[in-house]
Amino acid sequence: MTLPLIVPMLATPGTLPPASQDSRWAYETKQDGQRVVAYLAGDGTVVLRARSGEVITAAYPELHALGDALGGTAAVLDGEVLALDARGRADFQLLQSRMGLAHAPARAARKAAEQPVHLVLFDVLHLAGRSLLALPYRQRRAQLEALGLHGPYWSTPAALVGHGAQALAATREHGLEGLVCKRLDSVYEPGVRSRAWIKIRNMHGVDVIVGGWLPGKGRLSGLPGAVLVGQRDAAGALRYVGGVGTGWSEQERTHLAHLLGELATGTCPFTPGPRVPGAQWVLPRLVGEVRYSTRTRAGMLRQPSWLRLRQDLTPEESAAELPDTSS
Structure with a gap:
């Protein structure tokens, strides 16, 4: 199946939504990694593209098995590649030793054995031949979670609906980079830095x-x-x-x-x-x-x-x- 190329949607820096609108938003942990769109053709293969559109599949050989995760179902997934430290937290410094190896597969394989990465998935953009871009975030998220994408090097972390202040406080308490707030009724806007997604970085x-x-x-x-x-x-x-x-x-x-x-x-x-x-x-x-x-x-x-x-x-x-x- 030929899958459509989709440029990632981007978040706008900002602050928490008003408390009166809290229940209209979902909250995800902001990850400190490399944004990727994963193309699963349904034939066991996967293609990973960076935000720039560059194919970086060869840089992360441990993620190649993701191509079999949905069997014959084709999909386009949005996510972030992370390198985790000993405490299980994203460490961009560790990830830098893995980035840029798309044209050095032998070296990438050695690095994968030493410092494997983890792909967190937070959106599904195309599934089984149908575009999901016009669906609200709430429905796309439900379809993503229904796929059960949890493996040795990938997962689908939960998103919290409402309770934004508590979610942000938790990221600060645990030393995480921040929070991404996503409006439940928002459609996916490829390449757009949208106010429907708000990122809050803990400084x-x-x-x-x-x-x-x-x-x-x-x-x-x-x-x-x-x-x-x-x-x-x-x-x-x-x-x-x-x-x-x-x-x-x-x-x-x-x-x-x-x-x-x-x-x-x-x-x-x-x-x-x-x-x-x-x-x-x-x-x-x-x-x-x-x-x-x-x-x-x-x-x-x-x-x-x-x-x-x-x-x-x-x-x-x-x-x-x-x-x-x-x-």
């Missing part, structure tokens, strides 16, 4: 010490395009944890440029010094507060954004210390 805040900056370009010429930040380790060394390039108003950037200019130095304050072409170093005297989604295993901040300058704190007073990532 963390931390104090960091500014040790350098990168000049901005274009309209930001002469201003910092990003600041390079770090945290002290247990021995007191300033360890680089990433660059922060968003979160300021133009006025705040101008003020920050003045402060950085006064602290200019030719010596990198980080140990070890990061390889950041074009970096301008400063004396580590400024403390800022940033928010971020998660950390890599090396302690680097993912998706950091600037919150505020902590002029009430000196670097010595800042209590934030780089967490131990050796385990």
Whole structure:
């Protein structure tokens, strides 16, 4: 059977729906992985396509058996490929060693034996020769669950109807990335970033010490395009944890440029010094507060954004210390 190519529907960043509308929404855990659409032809084969449309089937050989999961029934399924850590939580850092191996099947097979992935399925878009795109989420979800897709490397996690505040609190309590809210009457809109799906990312805040900056370009010429930040380790060394390039108003950037200019130095304050072409170093005297989604295993901040300058704190007073990532 020839299956239609379907571009994934996307969620819009936002907040929980109003409490008065809570019962009209379903809530799913936001996963930190690689979005895929799985095409099961009903002949035992499966084709996995990334959000870009690229065929990535060969990168995940442990998922090839999904092609037999529905027997002769053809289907198009929406989901996310995850790499799970020892606690069973998605770890994007682990997944990165598996991504990009679609053209290296031998290496992908070795990686699959070392660090198998898991595919979570959350929508069915086409089933047994019929498009389900125009059906409301409630009906598509019921049909997906009826398929019983639970296997060694794939599953269909439950979706919670209503109780959004409790669901979001649970993701925070368990250190999960966040929540996706889906309106029960929403149709599937391929390629659309829709308000019918809302994603809420759990963000963390931390104090960091500014040790350098990168000049901005274009309209930001002469201003910092990003600041390079770090945290002290247990021995007191300033360890680089990433660059922060968003979160300021133009006025705040101008003020920050003045402060950085006064602290200019030719010596990198980080140990070890990061390889950041074009970096301008400063004396580590400024403390800022940033928010971020998660950390890599090396302690680097993912998706950091600037919150505020902590002029009430000196670097010595800042209590934030780089967490131990050796385990």
